[in-house]
Amino acid sequence: MKLRVLYILLTVFTLGISVSSCLSDDDVTAGINQSTVVSINFKANGVKEFKELELEFTEINTGLVTKEKAVGVSFYSIALPTGAYRMSVEGAAFLEDGEEIRVGGVNDKLDASGQVLNLVVDLRVKQFSKDFIFEEIFFTGVKTLEGKAYNSGQYFKIVNNTDEVLYADGLLICKSEFLTTTDNNETPNVFDSAFPVDGVLMLPGKGKDYPVEPGDFIVVADNAQNHRTANIPGPDLTNADFEFPIVESPAINQPDNPNVPNAIVVYTNMKYSMFIMHNRGYKGHVLARLPEGESVESWLANHKYDYSYVNATGKETKKSAYKIPNAWIVDGVNSSIVPKFQRLVMGASLDSGFSYCGSSESDDSRFGKAIRRKSLGQNTAGRNVYKDTNNSTVDFIPDSPASLLNGISHK
Secondary structure: OOOOOEEEEEEEEEEEEEOOOOOOHHHHHOHHHOEEEEEEEEEEOOEEEEEEEEEEEEEOOOOOEEEEEEEOOOEEEEEEEOEEEEEEEEEEEEEOOOOEEEEEEEEEEEEEOOOEEEEEEEEEEEEOOOOEEEEEEEOOOEEOOOOOEEOOOOEEEEEEOOOOOEEOOOOEEEEEOOOOOOOOOOEOOOOOOEEEEEEEEEOOOOOOOOEEOOOOEEEEEOOOOEEEOOOOEEEEOOOOOEEOOOOOOOOOOOOOOOOOOEOEEEEEOOHHHOOOOOOOOOOEEEEEOOOOOOOHHHHHHHOEEEEEEEOOOOOEEEEEEEEEEHHHEEEEEEEEOHHHOOOOOOOOOOOOOOEEOOOOOOOHHHOOEEEEEOEEEEOOOOOEEEOOOOOHHHHEEEEEEOOOOOOOOOO
C-alpha cells in the first residue's frame, strides 16, 4: 500500500452573526477601519487533538492576505478587516489511536461583515491516494447447509480513495508467485524492486470507459452470478463490475454473465487461462498500472523472473515466472494465517504487514469472512475514507464478515 498524506476536507457552517444595531456616518465612511472578530471552533470525527494549524485569510476584493497559526488548540479567534474572504487551513492533528495526520481545507465564502462571526468548522476526513486501493478481499468462500465448502463467489472490492474521478480501465490485479506460508529463500530475491506474480488480470477499457467517483468502488468477481441459493449462503454478484470466470477448462466451466465485462487474463501459470484465488488467503495481491509506453507484450518480453532454491532433498530447483516493477504498483496487501505465516511476499515499501481469516488452516469460522480495510470516516458524499499506512496488520480488519453477502449496494 502506498502511504498517502491524509487531508481533512473542510465544511463550514455559520452559527450566527451579531451586527451592531446602528452605525454612525463616520463609521460608514471609514469602513476600511472596521473589523469583524471571527471565532472558529475546529471539529473532526476521530481526531483527538490538533497539533498545529496554519490559517490563511485572503480578502477577495483587495487580495490582502492575513496569516495566523493555531498551536495545540481546537478554538481560535482573530479580528479581520470587514470583507469577503477565502480561508484555507493546513496543519497536523492526531487521531484517537495516536496516528499523526496532515489536515487541510478551504472555505471560499467567509463573510466578515458584522462585529462577530462565530463558526463551527466541521472537518471531514479525506485520504488522498494516487490510485485505487483494495478495500476488501473475499477469498474464503462459504459453507453450504450440508457442510461442504463452496469456493465460488470470491471477489475483490476496489475503492477510489482519492478526491477525484478515477478510471478503472487498464487496472492490473496481480497475484503473488509465492506463498506467505512457505519460505524457500529463492534467489535472486527481487522484493525490493519487483513483485513476482503467478497471475495477472487486466480490466478492459480504452482509458475512460469505466469512471469511478471519489469514495465509490468496483467489484471484480470470480463469477458474476447469484451465489445465494436455498442451501448456499453466498453473495449475489450479478451486479459486479467485472468478472473472471473459468470458461476454457473442460472440467470447470462457469457461466459467463453477458451483462458483466470480463477481466482479461494477461498472464497465468495455470492451464486454460485460469486465475484462481487461494481460499485460505496464502497469497499477496497488488494493484498496478502499465506506465505510458508499456504494453502487455513489452512487459512479458522484458520482465521475466528466473529464480532457484534448494529443495527438501538438497537439490536445486529452478523456476520461471514474471514480475511487476514496484514503481508500477499502486497498492499491495499480504494475507496469511498467524500460525503458518513465514514471510511477506512483497517489499516492505508496499506492505509491511498482513491480514488473515481464521486462526488455523482448518478453522471453519473463516467461511463467509474477508479482510476489510479500516474506515477513517466519511467524505462529503457520505462515502467511507480508508486507512492506508503500508501495513495491512493495522490497516485491515481480519475475520471481517464479507460485505456483499446480501448483494452489491453503492449507497
